[in-house]
Amino acid sequence: MATEPEPQGPVRRPPLRPPEQSVRERERGARERALRGAYVAAAARGMPPPTSDSAPEWLEPAMAANGIGSFDWDIRRDVLEGDLRACSILGLDPDRFDRSSDAFLALLHPEDAPVVRRRVERAVAELGQCGAYYRIVAPGGQMRAVRFRGRVLADVEGRPSRMVGFIWDATAELHKRTRADRMAVLREERTRFIKEAARALSEAVTVRDVARVFTELPLPGRPPDGLVLASLENGRLQILGATGYRREAIQPYDRAPLDARHPAADAIRTRVPVFLASRDEYRERYPDAWPRVSPLGRRSWAFLPLIAGSRPIGVCLVSFDDDRQLDSDDRILLSTLGGLVGQSLARARLHDAEHELASGLQRVMLPRRVPPVPGTTTAVRYLPAGTGLLIGGDWYDVVPLPGGHVGLVIGDVQGHDVHAAGVMGQLRIALRAYAAEGHPPAAVMARASRFLADLDTGHFATCTYAEVNVEYGVVYAVRAGHLDPVVRRVDGSTVVQPVVGGLPLGISPEEEYKVTRFTLDPGEVVVLTTDGLVEARTLDLDEGMDRLRQAVGGPLPETAKGVEPLEALADRIAAEAAESAEREDDIALLLMRWDGPAGGLPQQQLRRRIGQADLARIAELRGELRDAVSRWGVGDLADTAELLASELVTNALVHTDRDAMVTARLYRDGDGSARFRLEVEDDSDQWPTRRTPGEQAASGRGLMLVEALADSWGVEPRGSGKRMWFELTAAPG
Template sequence: MATEPEAPGPARRTPPAQVSRSIAAANPLRTAPGLAAGRIVPAVTRGLPTRSGESTPDWLEPAMAANGIGSFDWDIRRDVLEGDQRACAILGLDGSAFDRTSGSFLSMLHPEDAPVVRRRVERAVAELGQCGAYYRTVFPNGELHAVRFRGRVLADAFGRASRMVGFVWDATVELHKRERAGELAALREDRSRFIKEAARALSEAVTVRDVARVFTELPLPGLPPDGLALASLEAGRIALLGASGYDDGLRERFDRAPLHPNHPAAEAIRGRAPVFVSSLDEYRARYPEAAPFANDSGRSAWAFLPLVASGRPIGVCVISFDDDRELDADERTLLSTLGGLVAQSLARARLHDAEHELAAGLQRVMLPRTVPAVPGVTTAVRYLAAGSGLQIGGDWYDVVPLPGGHVGLVIGDVQGHDVHAAGIMGQLRIALRAYAAEGHPPAAVMARASRFLADLDTDHFATCTYAEVNVDYGVVYAVRAGHLDPVVRRGDGTAHSVPVAGGLPLGVAPDEEYRVTRFSLDPGETVVLCTDGLVEARDMDLDTGYERLCDAVAGYLPAVGESPREPLEELADRITARAADSSEREDDIALLLLRWDGPAGGLAAQQLRRRIGQADLARISELRGELRDALRRWGVPEMIDTAELLASELVTNAIRHTDRDAMFTARLYQDGGRPRLRVEVEDESDLWPTRRTPGEQASSGRGLMLVEALADGWGVEPRGTGKRMWFELS
């Protein structure tokens, strides 16, 4: 309740002790039934005493009547309150029968205001001063009115409080103004809060879909709409981005519809200013050609807000109401401000969506569209873009079918996180795939890729791991160029990293020679290759990342009867699920999984085929290791030493005495339960081998002698373009 400041009392004052005694003896507020006891006995009087006993001026009564001011006179000693007719009317009392009790009079005051009035009057009486108050009173018919009064306490000849005289006037209009002002202030505060919350929500909206969702869920303060629609302008048509308050049929009808030139939305877009329509009749009068749109919408009032960004219209917001509504200036300002916020957010979201689509499309072109299916293995791949920037980078994976039914695995990461890195990655991926598909061994593939990247002269380097998997018997030949070691999940569910001999990243040293690391897989075991985005982050070091990766890979064993492909896809999902959230991830993630399934029955294929390059003498050593693994898997370890020696001799002869590649084939046959190994080496030379008898000091010429002495059978067979040398062991 608003109150007025009290004016100081009269100049003449009684000493405090005497005032206390006088009030105790004469003030009914403290000693007798009256105002302090809750009883007021009002009456009606005609006149009002003035100071020094002067009569009332002739002009005072008309002035008070013209301004609706009533007067009162309170005899403090007798506790009798007298008032004129206007005062009684202002208080809601009947002057002709003014015999109400004090209880009934006080009951007319608002419960919150009566104590305040009582305290102020008591203080004025005690201090022989004046007082004023603003309070509310309830009329007999239940109406709430507001009253202002102003009074002064007069003293008798002994300096004691005797009377209070004053004025009273109706302040109901002022009360309503204050209430309305309070409501408007609260509404302005709500609208200011709404604009802040809308700006925050729209600033957090990333995509166009996010902007549409935020807009259609906004609670407009003071004017709750019945329909909201957000649409973009595309080639003269309205593309509906989001709507609420409309059924699906109406949405489908207006979506992608041409924008009529006489439609209010078209006027708003042309004029770059909001258009407000307060009724259906106004809509039909202003836009007769577009009236069917209004009739079908089921609305009666609209606000069309153009969305303008960088001086260019990009769409329109439509806010509609079921009833006629004339929006005031504040409401129109609120909606116009909202339209500006939505326009800026929508423009930013459209740019984000366009960049994201460009990045996603470029990444899709750079990465393999599909992973080829290779019999004997199952593969799964994943690619996760970084959470910031253009969401495109230099990470890639590839699966390359190789001659002889084998498969090559590639995982790599070009330095940088931009379009330039992605372009280099695309070139490097194609070159490395071509080198692998030509049949070059892993070390040669990596060396050629490094020279290729250095020749591009891009000042970028790349890390990479290339692994060639012998599908026949599950042997992996891995080469690493500054990249991460692979992780292998064994058949018992455990997982660990496999150390692979490393070299410099691609493009750093064009003449770098890479070493090959060989390890074996059992049927059902899985190789996991990934880029560093999966195992390294700002808050996670490499060792911790490897531990997390191994934990994610380990422990999952496929159930009996499960599809051989589904468990690997589930494993890939589980690994990527443990990566950092997309909004926090700083680097791309490429993931490649290969499980060697092996043939039915869980045994390795009993055939080994391998092409040996004419100038690749290191391949002979690798071939001996593969043959040892194959014979061990085939269950004939007793043949290993002899077969390894004789196979090495035949291959060496083919490489040294011809100028073409050689094809090595080893097969194990079962003749009545007795194993028989046949090894063949084919070349394209017509020059047949000649058996010689070397001297004691000779350094060569004993190969065929060893074959003849140790093999159960051997020979040379002509082919259409060359020959085939073979031997057998039983």
Template sequence: MPTEPESPGPALPPGASTAAQPATPSAGIPAPATGRAQPPARPVRRHPLRAAPGLAAHRLAPVLSGGLPPASGDSMPDWLEPAMAANGIGSFDWDIRRDVLEGDQRACAIMGLDAVDKVRFDCTASSFLTLLHPEDAPVVRRRVERAVAELGQCGAYYRAVGPNGTMRAVRFRGRVLADAFGRASRMVGFVWDATVELHKRDRADRLALLREERSRFIKEAARALSEAVTVRDVARVFTELPLPGLPPDGLVLAAFEAGRAQILGASGYRPGSLSIWDRTLLPAGHPAAEALRHRAPVFISTREEYREGYPEVWEPTSRNGRGSWAYLPLVASGRAIGVCVVSFDDERELDADERTLLTTLGGLVAQSLARARLHDAEHELAAGLQRVMLPRTVPSVPGVTTAVRYLAAGSGLQIGGDWYDVVPLPGGHVGLVIGDVQGHDVHAAGIMGQLRIALRAYAAEGHPPAAVMARASRFLADLDTDHFATCTYAEVNVDYGVVYAVRAGHLDPVVRRSDGTATTVPVAGGLPLGIDPDQEYRVTRFSLDPGETVLLCTDGLVEARGMDLDDGIARLTRTLAEPLPPAGEAARDPLESLADRIASQAADSSEREDDIALLLLRWDGPEGGLAAQQLRRRIGQADLARISEVRAELRDALRRWGVAEFIDTAELLSSELVTNAIRHTDRDAMFTARLYREPDSAGGRARLRVEVEDESDLWPTRRTPGEQASSGRGLMLVEALADAWGVEPRGSGKRMWFELSGTAAA
């Protein structure tokens, strides 16, 4: 493609069409408008381009002198011809009005006209354009036409195609001269072979383009490596980098610890070919060890150079068939952490620009690898803390199905104070815990671990929900950490789907009902744990039908940047209410799919600033459709009000079990046994009521057994009190009203029990 030279208006040889040629059919260029009638053009005899030694004597002098008079009248200066001959410059003259092109011998040779068939070339502009490369001819035509119209200069590079198909680069520069009437008359100028000049220019353009590509590559590599988070990401980015100008045949990224190499990633090598160096101590004579030792790249251009310089490791290295290598040390913060190996199949000597590019790339990879290793170490620490602090597995409790999720925050150490727990309770019940310790660091995670264990222990002992929460608050306050925690604890009666919930500054539970709707269940709340050691918490009771699900979560699930709490809860309830696949059709339990759906709709990791703990429990109902009829409660030594609560729960249970005729007697005798245990011991008592059915017996007989356990070795003694005695009648009542009763030893303490028999309702 012809290009415009630096000076104004240079162009190719006059073989371009003009805007001011005679109105002859061969020219194809209109004559310039002069404002007056033009004489009719007389026929011109076409003749071949001829060598004219004195061609430009008077015509080219003004062009060379810039308009100054020639050195001696109208003759050419004596120095002009030798100067043009010495520099291989030819001259041409194009008569615009007659459309005749003439040139000296050098011009003919340069433009390739000396070897052109005279029939094919008739010295006209149109005929000359046919000799140009098809891509260059239109450009030359436009430039010459503009010069003729403006009586100016033009010039360009163009490619001339010879008769045998050979191509040469030519450059010309010409000026349009006017006649006495100010009309374009002729164009005179110079022409010279520009093949070498154009090759140099093309090479300079290629080098400039290559430098631009390398600069762009460094920017793109820096961006890609800055986005690499893990060591695996850095290795992937490095082994996929397209190095401009020197595509390598092999890339290896290795890290070093205690002198041992660990191959992180490689490309261009056969599987297993690098295993000899993986996780091994590199010998001191290895070029990678030398690069790390001196903190400087090692470039090896030939196989012979490698064999002579590193004979100790040449034999295993030669198996890969490489011909040249570049070992780039990875140095970060003054410490060598690894090496990059760039290899080529052929032997090559890398130039200064290529070595600079590879050295720069090594620096970028080193910084990215150091950052990624730190990230991986922090992530491993966070994962280890999470494994220790959170339950490793969720226990399986018959009658319920649970699903849990923990999502670390989008930045930072990825561990915090959020936790969940599922606690099997006495009597086959289950306790649900969700909580969030103030802060998002290792300190908060440590406090969370202590609080989770303490709360789990209180719950497993059988304490009622209010007592569990109160003791956990007192425990956190006694730790004196200046941290508080929010928490929700719920005890689920697996037999009947009854939930007893306590809330300490935390979110209310959300329940997905059997009709597919989801609602928030208001739970009476108290202060967060650790603020007031004497805080008392109220219990809220609600029930679940078989198949209904209760959800507990931390605020990270419903609060994020740009989303307030109300909007987050509304979104959560909508997600919870979406239809689930039937249990028989799904490849996994629908509750797990629901947990995945909720977690996936949490705020994006780049926006989420808090951890997320999520706990789902679905009450599946009693096996076979009948409840495992049991009631088990712990009664604290100083919690006398708890006795009244247990009596109320017993009445409710017996009514649901269909043995309402047992209520009065069972309540009276239970009060006696519990009171006896509380009065005569200094420990808590455990109350258990079970209903046994005898379906094979006539009338559907049922047997109620009530047990009260304590840790006292003092056995009760039956005695006959006097009329004025205020105590001693309890065992008499038990003996008189119960169908059977007794006392059984335990490892520590005893168990008192009684049984009532009757007919159960259908």
């Protein structure tokens, strides 16, 4: 029960007067009551008590007219007395009422009695005033609200002696206050609801989000029993979301033409909400629409038009299972909700349209499919940026090349907007054309850089282009300001493959790019990606590359029957990127696994062509050969193999005028031993001659070294030219 801030005191009833009183006694009683009332009134105002001769004649009629009773509590004797009106207000029988303060407190509601006791005790201690609302429980169980005000009087020595005051029935007053409090709480709930609805709808991005938020909104007061959100599309209502209705009940309305005799049509046409408080009102105002609505069991409705930019875009339906005459506050609340939903829906529709446009443009710019190339398996993924138009300049491509080779392209045009996507589309097509014409990787990259510079778009692009010799697993890679590839070995380990880098495309038209060669074993995977996967404002490049290596390495994901493991690996990488809160840029991802040619190859092989004028290539061959032998598990043979290979290749280039083809293979025997064989082929018919050089001779010792260090060696004719070879044997591991 709501109480006033001032304290409250107990109430005492007056003694019951016998029914047979003389006229003189009645007159004397009236004078005493009037005097007591004047005494109480003066005390309540802090004035000196009146004498018997100063009681105003109007006091008793005034208190009677206003239903006010008076009480007098003798504090020392703990005796309560009150006039007949006080007893009537409290519902007491004066003959059977114990006039002690404890008996009075026993009449009060259990929640109010402690409050009254504390306030009266404080007033007595401070010689002050007190007052309160409290509830009285009558003997018959009825409950009424009472209000009193009293003041404590002191005796001549300054000690508390009496409390005198007024009492009156406050049931109606308290109900009014209760209703006001309830309305205040409801208004607060409505205000809080509008704030929460506005926040939730402002965070809704798509049309589906808006429908979900609307159908889950907890409306204040008695909540509705049904909610439906529908958009207006070419004169038809498309239901976006609903709750409280069976699907089959609202299905006939979905995508159906809007009936002009329906309340939803009225709301959309007039742009004013339509409120129907009962089934009779619905039937009377919309007789043609009523037969379809009647079986649904609703009894009152609100149709709220959704307006955006002075144009109707849909309607909300709020329905109830009982007759409900919505008051002005309810209608204002629902109208405000309709406005919020309309603005949010308009924004979400624009977002969905932009997203669809961006997605369509991105699909056109990127390859529709990756062409299959025998001997390789590829997987690609594209993830749009987390914000903005969800379109960007990242791209990938797989280009079949002459001679059974395949070109892998990964690139990123600066920016992630429509302009960047347009530049990306042009550059992708140009680079693909240069590669398909058969130009070597360095020439492809240089021509693409000149092409982008000539476009004069103000954009630059990073790119990695790799040409893969599918027959031998040799990769020729060129990098223009882009990330190095990551290679996944057959055992699940990973390594970042260094590739010599150059300037991004479009910055220097005359830039010359260098080629880096590396080899793959069957089953190894090359991973090419853009920087959106490994770099962000809160993520540096080294940490991002470590994360990528962890995602690429380790056991391959378990797959269902018929699912390519490489696709599952691409899904794992993309899923980790999509779940990252650090991602801000779009991402292109290209994975290629070298399976070997269709006819198969020995388990491990390295094949290189050494140009006649490219003597520096011999040093590169030595490094590649050392790496290959180590990867094949026979690293103890690396030094000998490197030395003997240099001798045979140098012999072929010095004594002929043609290129040399170097092939290195490792064979596994049944007893667990391994046999390393290296062959050097040339087109010269000149047979090598073993000589014994003089002490000061600068050459002639090559074949002597081969004969001394190799387990076996030889020279074989091959129709046109010859083949020199040597073999090294490694003991079982």
